[in-house]
Amino acid sequence: MSKIRVLVCDDHLIVRQGIRMLLADAPDISVAAEAASGPEALAAVRTGGIDVVLLDIAMPQRDGLDILRQLKSEAPRLPVLMLSTYPDRQYAVRSLKLGAQGYLNKSLDAEQMVEAIRRVARGGLFITPSVAELLAGALALPGAAAAEDKPLDGLLSHREFQVFRLLAGGRSVGEIAEQLVLAPNTVSTYRARILEKTGVRNDVELALLAVRQALL
The missing domain is CATH 1.10.10.10 (Winged helix-like DNA-binding domain superfamily/Winged helix DNA-binding domain)
Structure with missing residues (x-):
């Protein structure tokens, strides 16, 4: 069985290590690459071999939303899950409007992250109930x-x-x-x-x- 190859993009090493540990027990998921900045994330995607991108919003040089725009321009079918420590109401709607397949708060547990990765890798969306409520109120x-x-x-x-x-x-x-x-x-x-x-x-x-x- 081929594994879902994930790119983890976050400027904090300890966060990247934590995500790698969270995903270690999922037999069908592997962290194929890591990036500490937006340009590094773009370079990794251009190299190939990535099935899902986990992308932090608060990034140095270029923020995650800017990188999301470019990723969707260059690789529109590549699923992107946005990661954030900010409350959902600040960035969830904006992320989904820009083409993200889901929005994850960093406080989520391992099971939710694994479920989100699996779902978007299959071509679906991952929207939590709280984000769905925000979308219902914000999107015309x-x-x-x-x-x-x-x-x-x-x-x-x-x-x-x-x-x-x-x-x-x-x-x-x-x-x-x-x-x-x-x-x-x-x-x-x-x-x-x-x-x-x-x-x-x-x-x-x-x-x-x-x-x-x-x-x-």
């Missing part, structure tokens, strides 16, 4: 007002509603295809229809819509 969903007022089980077909709930729960297209016994291309088609019918733009906003309709 253009074109989704009508969808928000109307129960989604009436707006979407039965199969579309199934796919919607799984996408909103952070599941990847491949996982949904396996669970529903569908071809991945079929799931992608359902996803496109769901986005069109609800008026939202991406899986993060789908999750927000699910929160607002009390489906998550």
